[in-house]
Amino acid sequence: MGKVLKCRDVGVDCDFEVHGKDEAEILRGAAEHAKGCHQGVQMTPELQSKIKAAIKDEGGSCCGGH
Numbered sequence: 001m002g003k004v005l006k007c008r009d010v011g012v013d014c015d016f017e018v019h020g021k022d023e024a025e026i027l028r029g030a031a032e033h034a035k036g037c038h039q040g041v042q043m044t045p046e047l048q049s050k051i052k053a054a055i056k057d058e059g060g061s062c063c064g065g066h
Contacts, residue, residue: 002058005030009054010047012038019058026055 005026007014014037018029030051034041041047 003055004058005051005055007033007038009056010050014038023052023055027051 003020003022003026005018007016016033016037018026018033020026020029027048031043034043
């Protein structure tokens with residue numbers, strides 16, 4: 001099962017979603033997107049933790065599939 005990160009889940013007013021096979025791929029895609037669309041955003045340890053926490057399994061529901 002793949003992973004997905006939505007900018008909105010990190011508190012950004014942006015409809016972008018990045019999909020990947022694992023966390024590392026998601027983080028690379030998010031970094032590329034941020035360079036072009038969220039210039040000036042600093043990748044602090046706090047923001048990186050928030051991003052990692054917002055990564056979800058694709059196809060999962062908000063309730064863990066229940």
